[in-house]
Amino acid sequence: MNGKLENILNEVLKSLGYDYETKVVRSNIEGVDFQCDDAFKLAKIYHKAPFLIAEEVVDKLKENFNGYFKEVSVSKPGFINIVVSDSFINKSLIELMTKEKLGASIEDKTIVLDYGGPNVAKPLHVGHLRTAIIGQAINNILKFKGNKTISDIHLGDIGAQMGQVIYGIIHDFPNKKYEDIEIDLDYLNKTYPKISGLCKENEDVKKECAKITKKLQEGDLNYRILWKKICDISITDIKKIFDYLDVHFDYWYGESDAYKYFGELMEYFDTKKCVRMDNGAKVIDVKEDTDKIDIPPCIIQKSDGAYLYATSDLGTIWQRKKDFNPDEIIYITDARQSMHFTQVFRASKKTNIYNGKLTFCGYGTVNGKDNKPFKTRSGGAAKLEDLINEVKEEFINLRPENKNMDNEDLDKIVNAILKFADLQNDLTRNYIFDIKKFSEVNGKTGPYILYTYLRINKLLSLDGGSLSENIYNEVDRTLRLKLLEVSSVIDETAKERRPHIIANYLYDLSVIANNFYQCNHVVGLEGQIKTDYNIILKYNNLVIKTLLELLGIHIPKTM
Numbered sequence: 001m002n003g004k005l006e007n008i009l010n011e012v013l014k015s016l017g018y019d020y021e022t023k024v025v026r027s028n029i030e031g032v033d034f035q036c037d038d039a040f041k042l043a044k045i046y047h048k049a050p051f052l053i054a055e056e057v058v059d060k061l062k063e064n065f066n067g068y069f070k071e072v073s074v075s076k077p078g079f080i081n082i083v084v085s086d087s088f089i090n091k092s093l094i095e096l097m098t099k100e101k102l103g104a105s106i107e108d109k110t111i112v113l114d115y116g117g118p119n120v121a122k123p124l125h126v127g128h129l130r131t132a133i134i135g136q137a138i139n140n141i142l143k144f145k146g147n148k149t150i151s152d153i154h155l156g157d158i159g160a161q162m163g164q165v166i167y168g169i170i171h172d173f174p175n176k177k178y179e180d181i182e183i184d185l186d187y188l189n190k191t192y193p194k195i196s197g198l199c200k201e202n203e204d205v206k207k208e209c210a211k212i213t214k215k216l217q218e219g220d221l222n223y224r225i226l227w228k229k230i231c232d233i234s235i236t237d238i239k240k241i242f243d244y245l246d247v248h249f250d251y252w253y254g255e256s257d258a259y260k261y262f263g264e265l266m267e268y269f270d271t272k273k274c275v276r277m278d279n280g281a282k283v284i285d286v287k288e289d290t291d292k293i294d295i296p297p298c299i300i301q302k303s304d305g306a307y308l309y310a311t312s313d314l315g316t317i318w319q320r321k322k323d324f325n326p327d328e329i330i331y332i333t334d335a336r337q338s339m340h341f342t343q344v345f346r347a348s349k350k351t352n353i354y355n356g357k358l359t360f361c362g363y364g365t366v367n368g369k370d371n372k373p374f375k376t377r378s379g380g381a382a383k384l385e386d387l388i389n390e391v392k393e394e395f396i397n398l399r400p401e402n403k404n405m406d407n408e409d410l411d412k413i414v415n416a417i418l419k420f421a422d423l424q425n426d427l428t429r430n431y432i433f434d435i436k437k438f439s440e441v442n443g444k445t446g447p448y449i450l451y452t453y454l455r456i457n458k459l460l461s462l463d464g465g466s467l468s469e470n471i472y473n474e475v476d477r478t479l480r481l482k483l484l485e486v487s488s489v490i491d492e493t494a495k496e497r498r499p500h501i502i503a504n505y506l507y508d509l510s511v512i513a514n515n516f517y518q519c520n521h522v523v524g525l526e527g528q529i530k531t532d533y534n535i536i537l538k539y540n541n542l543v544i545k546t547l548l549e550l551l552g553i554h555i556p557k558t559m
């Protein structure tokens with residue numbers, strides 16, 4: 001609707017001799033649907049009083065576009081207030097709801113999304129919930145708009161923890177051939193914390209583990225045997241949890257896959273003279289004159305020859321460019337990695353290994369009610385699996401009938417609780433995870449949206465008929481206007497890479513739809529009004545369902 005109004009206004013402006021792309025926004029003023037405040041900007045450009053310009057525009061609107069408006073007026077000192085006609089609302093609504101993609105604009109970029117990023121051999125924690133569900137939502141939305149998306153989990157599969165676990169295995173099975181050693185998930189879950197603890201106490205162990213890691217990175221075939229066993233067990237477990245969350249990847253590459261490209265990459269850097277030696281280490285300077293904070297050089301190889309996190313990210317960019325030639329790569333990781341990505345992005349641009357767009361979506365932390373990083377009831381850093389189980393338990397205990405719920409529905413609701421809790425916040429912000437609050441059916445929660453959908457779905461009849469020109473009351477009008485926002489909500493979410501825009505719209509829409517349902521006694525009605533309300537509620541549920549799916553939330557059969 002905004003878009004249509006803008007087109008009309010632009011046409012009017014042009015006919016009046018103003019060359020300007022105007023903006024129309026929803027108005028907060030009671031009884032006004034939309035407003036345009038650009039007369040002030042035009043006044044500056046054309047040296048004319050804003051009120052006069054606004055008046056000219058309004059006169060033209062009345063003259064040439066009468067059918068579209070119930071009322072257009074100017075309020076001092078130059079705001080244009082618009083009340084659209086019922087028939088314009090209804091025509092636009094029918095058009096929008098039958099359009100593909102709910103009227104969202106179509107894009108056709110190739111975009112790599114880097115999310116998930118768990119570290120092999122360590123259990124998934126609450127932070128991984130954020131990268132996984134934010135990443136998947138952005139992926140769904142960009143794909144919905146027609147882009148070709150490529151998701152890559154980018155496992156942390158060759159870092160310090162691998163040397164530590166291998167060290168543990170070697171000491172636990174001293175007399176066994178590596179091929180014959182058998183370990184399982186339980187073993188991994190115990191061994192990583194045990195050895196990483198030991199490294200903190202004992203400098204020799206720490207050195208030994210670092211040595212193993214380095215050899216592993218250099219391709220030591222013996223260590224690779226154990227490494228492969230660790231990866232297989234851990235990745236199976238990671239898959240299980242991400243499957244539960246309906247989070248999927250086209251590629252399960254890891255940092256280790258970038259190592260294959262280090263040879264070419266280093267040669268390229270050397271021939272192009274991109275690197276500088278600094279105390280035996282190879283670095284790329286990435287400081288810029290306009291920096292307000294110090295951006296240290298990007299270290300790509302330590303003096304002992306070891307590679308670093310930045311090297312693996314540059315190697316991965318090199319690989320992605322080669323394999324997919326994307327227009328853009330989007331990284332969804334903890335905001336605390338912001339400096340790392342600033343360095344990597346700059347190094348990549350400066351060395352010309354990739355000239356597409358590089359986007360960092362850094363998310364905030366999940367805190368407990370005490371505003372400290374979230375812990376589960378059992379204490380300790382929250383394992384993602386424990387959090388999922390706690391949410392499930394909380395929901396089951398909420399009402400007696402929840403105990404008999406079928407498992408598939410229950411899992412959908414647990415997903416809705418977790419995802420809506422997270423995605424309603426601007427991803428850059430920290431938020432407090434309050435299991436009880438987020439599981440409630442009332443309030444700004446996943447269950448509330450699901451419940452709204454299911455309740456309305458029960459009212460819908462299969463009767464056909466078409467929408468009349470009528471709008472029956474203010475609540476009805478509010479719902480129709482809200483539905484008309486959907487295309488711009490999707491476009492805005494995609495443009496900003498901010499799923500909370502959709503989540504907040506879904507909540508607002510649900511509040512309005514519930515109000516509509518309560519104020520208009522839909523059940524007892526007959527005739528055209530029944531048909532009209534049935535169609536509007538169908539539209540409402542189409543929008544809710546489509547947007548929930550984009551957020552990775554699926555609707556249960558009942559709840």
Ligand code: ARG
Binds near residue numbers: 116331333
């Ligand atoms: N494994 C990293 C971590 O847990 C996240 C990886 C993010 N992606 C990347 N390309 N660096 O911190």
